[in-house]
Amino acid sequence: IEMTQTPLSLSVTPGQPASISCTSTQSLLHSDGKTYLYWYRQKPGQSPQVLIYAVSSRFSGVPDKFSGSGSGTSFTLKISRVEAEDLGFYYCMQTKELPYTFGQGTKLEIK
Amino acid sequence: QVQLVQSGAEVKKPGASVRVSCESSGYTFSSYDINWVRQAPGQGLEWMGYLITNGGKTGYAQNFYGRVTMTSDTSMSTAYMELSSLRSDDTAIYYCARANRTTYVFDVWGQGTLVTVSS
Numbered sequence A: 001i002e003m004t005q006t007p008l009s010l011s012v013t014p015g016q017p018a019s020i021s022c023t024s025t026q027s028l029l030h031s032d033g034k035t036y037l038y039w040y041r042q043k044p045g046q047s048p049q050v051l052i053y054a055v056s057s058r059f060s061g062v063p064d065k066f067s068g069s070g071s072g073t074s075f076t077l078k079i080s081r082v083e084a085e086d087l088g089f090y091y092c093m094q095t096k097e098l099p100y101t102f103g104q105g106t107k108l109e110i111k
Numbered sequence B: 001q002v003q004l005v006q007s008g009a010e011v012k013k014p015g016a017s018v019r020v021s022c023e024s025s026g027y028t029f030s031s032y033d034i035n036w037v038r039q040a041p042g043q044g045l046e047w048m049g050y051l052i053t054n055g056g057k058t059g060y061a062q063n064f065y066g067r068v069t070m071t072s073d074t075s076m077s078t079a080y081m082e083l084s085s086l087r088s089d090d091t092a093i094y095y096c097a098r099a100n101r102t103t104y105v106f107d108v109w110g111q112g113t114l115v116t117v118s119s
Helices: none
Strands: A003-006 A009-012 A018-024 A037-042 A049-053 A066-071 A074-079 A088-094 A106-110 B003-006 B010-012 B018-025 B033-039 B046-051 B058-060 B068-073 B078-083 B092-099 B106-109 B113-117
Touching (some): A009 A018, A018 A037, A018 A106, A037 A066, A049 A066, A074 A088, B003 B106, B033 B068, B046 B068, B046 B078
Antiparallel strands (some): B003 B018, B018 B078, B033 B046, B046 B058, B092 B113
């Protein structure tokens, strides 16, 4: 399953929203009824960290300014109000089937 | 405190092998799978494979078939990833990540190990 993110980069003014799209070449809806789509953020010089799992569930400790949506093959990560600390790369990932795959990554810059 | 601590940076010659360790603490090692992900310089994330820690079953990305081996020592709460026949394009940061078996979230990551392949 190939994952494609758009845009590959975006520059956002603090306080403004941001949105990243992710599409997959196959539906990520598993026969168990779950959709195995995740969003990870990698801040500069750090290991990735999970933001969203199962399309729209925020991981523990993730602020509610992050939200995920979508179904099937089309997904979106939204940041309601970007802050300076949000800069980094954002990756979508699927674990519906092997091999697990990541999107190319979206670089979020702060204006 | 739940954490994964990886072994230090390595410099290897082409054709050699490297083994990276990933020591867990703060949780029951055999209750979570370990996945390995790598990141070449300036590039994105590439999933390499998984290890089911209670049983040892593995699954590898096709790019690494025949070159990668993922194992664990439950008594030491440590996972290992060995990559052989190293090439220059294997130069990357290698991460281990804990996977929750219910949600399959990669919820804890190691700090990464830089492997440099150079003659």
